[in-house]
Amino acid sequence: MSDVLAGLHAIVGNKGLLTDPAEMGAYAIDWRKLFPGKPLAVARPSSTAEVSAVMGFCHHHGLAVVPQGGNTGMAGGAVPDTSGRELVLSLARMNRLRGLDPVGMTLEAESGVVLQTAQEAAVAVNRLLPISLAAEGSATIGGVISTNAGGVNVLRYGMARSMVLGLEVVLPDGRVVDGLRQLRKDNAGYDWKQIFIGTEGTLGIVTAAVLRLMPRPTQRLTALVSVPDPQAALDFLVLAQDALGDTISAFELISGFSIGLVQRHFGLSCPVGAGEWYVLIEAGATLSGLREAVETAFEQALGQGCVIDGTIAESGQQAADLWMLRERVTESEAKESKSVKHDVSIPIPSIPQFLIEAGQALDRHAPGTRVNCFGHLGDGNLHYNILIDGHDPHDINRIVHDVVDRFGGSISAEHGIGQYRVDELALRRSESEQFLSRLIKTAIDPLDLMNPGKVLSRRETR
Ligand SMILES: Cc1cc2nc3c(=O)[nH]c(=O)nc-3n(C[C@H](O)[C@H](O)[C@H](O)COP(=O)(O)OP(=O)(O)OC[C@H]3O[C@@H](n4cnc5c(N)ncnc54)[C@H](O)[C@@H]3O)c2cc1C
Structure with missing residues (x-):
C-alpha cells in the first residue's frame, strides 16, 4: 500500500477505504454510464471528524477529491476523471438522522441520508419534506443540496435551496464550519451556506443539514389530462392556478411521444384518451373542498377546449x-436509444414558441432526430431530450442551446453542470458572471482540489 493510501487508511479504517477496482466499480461511473472514471481510492468516512481529517490530509498531499452521494446525478459531477489520481469521497456512511422537530418543523440529517428515508421520517411525525424526485430512493440529502435539486414539487415549495435552514460543511483544507442553525430568520452577516448549495461539490463537502419541514396536506388529488398542444397546457395552468391557488404542487407536461416510450418499455397503460400532449397535475390541501375545486377547474378547461380528456x-x-x-x-428513454439530454429553463409564457422553434431548428440541422420532451411546466423547466439516431451530440447541444439563448433561458434548470455541460456553460454565461464564479472558487479552493473540472474548467480555476 502506498504512503498516501496508508495515511487515508489510518484515518478511516478498513470499512472506510476501498482500493480494489472491483469494489470501486460502482463509484467510478455515473448513473447514465457516460463518464467512466478511475478513482485513486474510495474513502467512506463515517463522521464529520473523519471527513475533516481526510480533507486535511488531501490538502496537505495535493490530492483532488470528488464528493459522492447516491451517484444519481445527471451531469457526471460525482465521478472522478481517468487519471487514477482523484479520491472519491463517499458520504454513504454518514447516514444518521440527527434530529426531528415537529414543532419547529425541522429535520437535521447527515449528508448520506437517503432522501426517501428523510421523507418517511417527516411523515412519521405528520410533516412533509417536499423535495421529491424519481431518484429519491437513492439520492442523498448531501447530493440533493449540492445540486440544488428540483423535482416535482418546486411549483409550490421551491427548489432544495428553499428547504435548507442550516449547513455543516468541511472546507478544502479540512476546516469544519458549523452553521447547523434551525432558524427561519437569520440575517446576521453573510448567508454563506448559499454558496455550497448547487455548487456540485466544487467548494467543499456538505456533511449535514437542517431542513425545513412543511405541514402535511391531508387531502391529495392527482389527475392526468390530455391537451391538444403546449399552448393549451399553458392555458390550463393559468386556469388551474386561478381556481386552485397554491394547492397545486406539481404541473407536469408530458409529450405523447414520452407516454408512448413508457408504454412500450414498461407495459404501462394510459387511462386518458390520446392527445399530442398530457399534463399530470397534483394538488394537496388540509381544508376540505379540494375535490370539488379540481372538478370545477376541469369542467371549465373542457369547456374552453384546453383539455381534451x-x-x-x-x-x-x-x-x-x-x-x-x-x-x-x-x-424508458435509456432503453429506447442513445440520447442527448437538455434540462432547460425557459420563461413560462415562451414555452410553446420555444417548442416550435427548437423543433424547426432540429428539422433543419439534424433531420431524423426524435424529441422526448417532458418536464415541469409550472416551473418553466423542460427536459428536452433528443434521441440522436447517429447525429453528433455536440451539434445537437448547440442547436438546442442556441434556441434556449434566444429565449433568455438557462441550459441547466435543475440537473447542474457537472462535467457534462462545462464547455456549454463557458459559452453561454457572460464574462463578468464567469469572472465572479472564478473569484469565489479561487477564494475557497485556491489549489483547485475540490471536484476539479466540474462546473468550471480546470484551466480557468488555476
Ligand atoms: C431517474 C432519475 C430522476 C431524476 N429526477 C430529478 C429531478 O426531477 N430533479 C432533479 O433536480 N434531479 C433529478 N435527478 C438527478 C439527481 O437525482 C439529483 O441531482 C440528486 O440531487 C443527486 O443526489 P445524489 O446523492 O445522487 O448526488 P450525486 O450524484 O452523488 O452527486 C451530485 C453532485 O453533488 C456532489 N455531491 C454529492 N454529495 C455531496 C456532498 N455531501 N457534499 C458536496 N458535494 C456533494 C457531487 O460531487 C456531484 O457533483 C434524477 C436522477 C435520476 C437518476
Missing part, C-alpha cells in the same frame, strides 16, 4: 399508477 385518481394506487407514467420516462 382526463381522469382523477380515485385511490392512492391509482395516483401512484399515474405518477409511474411520468417517473418512468427517463428510464
Whole structure:
C-alpha cells in the first residue's frame, strides 16, 4: 500500500477505504454510464471528524477529491476523471438522522441520508419534506443540496435551496464550519451556506443539514389530462392556478411521444384518451373542498377546449399508477436509444414558441432526430431530450442551446453542470458572471482540489 493510501487508511479504517477496482466499480461511473472514471481510492468516512481529517490530509498531499452521494446525478459531477489520481469521497456512511422537530418543523440529517428515508421520517411525525424526485430512493440529502435539486414539487415549495435552514460543511483544507442553525430568520452577516448549495461539490463537502419541514396536506388529488398542444397546457395552468391557488404542487407536461416510450418499455397503460400532449397535475390541501375545486377547474378547461380528456385518481394506487407514467420516462428513454439530454429553463409564457422553434431548428440541422420532451411546466423547466439516431451530440447541444439563448433561458434548470455541460456553460454565461464564479472558487479552493473540472474548467480555476 502506498504512503498516501496508508495515511487515508489510518484515518478511516478498513470499512472506510476501498482500493480494489472491483469494489470501486460502482463509484467510478455515473448513473447514465457516460463518464467512466478511475478513482485513486474510495474513502467512506463515517463522521464529520473523519471527513475533516481526510480533507486535511488531501490538502496537505495535493490530492483532488470528488464528493459522492447516491451517484444519481445527471451531469457526471460525482465521478472522478481517468487519471487514477482523484479520491472519491463517499458520504454513504454518514447516514444518521440527527434530529426531528415537529414543532419547529425541522429535520437535521447527515449528508448520506437517503432522501426517501428523510421523507418517511417527516411523515412519521405528520410533516412533509417536499423535495421529491424519481431518484429519491437513492439520492442523498448531501447530493440533493449540492445540486440544488428540483423535482416535482418546486411549483409550490421551491427548489432544495428553499428547504435548507442550516449547513455543516468541511472546507478544502479540512476546516469544519458549523452553521447547523434551525432558524427561519437569520440575517446576521453573510448567508454563506448559499454558496455550497448547487455548487456540485466544487467548494467543499456538505456533511449535514437542517431542513425545513412543511405541514402535511391531508387531502391529495392527482389527475392526468390530455391537451391538444403546449399552448393549451399553458392555458390550463393559468386556469388551474386561478381556481386552485397554491394547492397545486406539481404541473407536469408530458409529450405523447414520452407516454408512448413508457408504454412500450414498461407495459404501462394510459387511462386518458390520446392527445399530442398530457399534463399530470397534483394538488394537496388540509381544508376540505379540494375535490370539488379540481372538478370545477376541469369542467371549465373542457369547456374552453384546453383539455381534451382526463381522469382523477380515485385511490392512492391509482395516483401512484399515474405518477409511474411520468417517473418512468427517463428510464424508458435509456432503453429506447442513445440520447442527448437538455434540462432547460425557459420563461413560462415562451414555452410553446420555444417548442416550435427548437423543433424547426432540429428539422433543419439534424433531420431524423426524435424529441422526448417532458418536464415541469409550472416551473418553466423542460427536459428536452433528443434521441440522436447517429447525429453528433455536440451539434445537437448547440442547436438546442442556441434556441434556449434566444429565449433568455438557462441550459441547466435543475440537473447542474457537472462535467457534462462545462464547455456549454463557458459559452453561454457572460464574462463578468464567469469572472465572479472564478473569484469565489479561487477564494475557497485556491489549489483547485475540490471536484476539479466540474462546473468550471480546470484551466480557468488555476
Ligand atoms: C431517474 C432519475 C430522476 C431524476 N429526477 C430529478 C429531478 O426531477 N430533479 C432533479 O433536480 N434531479 C433529478 N435527478 C438527478 C439527481 O437525482 C439529483 O441531482 C440528486 O440531487 C443527486 O443526489 P445524489 O446523492 O445522487 O448526488 P450525486 O450524484 O452523488 O452527486 C451530485 C453532485 O453533488 C456532489 N455531491 C454529492 N454529495 C455531496 C456532498 N455531501 N457534499 C458536496 N458535494 C456533494 C457531487 O460531487 C456531484 O457533483 C434524477 C436522477 C435520476 C437518476
